[in-house]
Amino acid sequence: MNIVGITSCPSGVAHTYMAAESLEQAAKANGIGVKIETQGSSGPENVLTAEEIKNADFVILTNDTAISGTERFKGKKVIQLSAQKIIAKSDALMKKLLTM
Template structure:
């Protein structure tokens, strides 16, 4: 199962990267493949390509601000949560994405 995620907070500094780290760890623990794009003070890093977006089984948006290129994720199951939730409970978010995939 392939998951893609975007993390972005208004200031685009610490919380963006903390959420990415937490989601990566949770995906690994749950046997899911994940690619995480950060959109922060440094711009877009580790950008999800159109191909990766098409091949994804689910999308996690841990965001608190508008993101660039959201159209890549149309027609995909999307879970949107605040960045703080991804930091605090990434495991539950990844499990929810997996349950959407398995439906």
């Protein structure tokens, strides 16, 4: 299984990167391939490629603030959660995705 995602928060600092790290750690712990793009205060980093998006089974987005480039995920299974929920529940989310 492969997952891609974008994290962002209103200030574009701490929660953006904490959510990305939480998703990456939880995915790896559950044997899931992952790549997370961050849209922080310094702009997009670790930008997802069209190939990575194409190969993704799920897309995870934070919904704390507007994320640019969501049209890239048309036709994909998209999950939207707050950065806080992602940080707190990434492992449970990964386990649930494995059953879907």
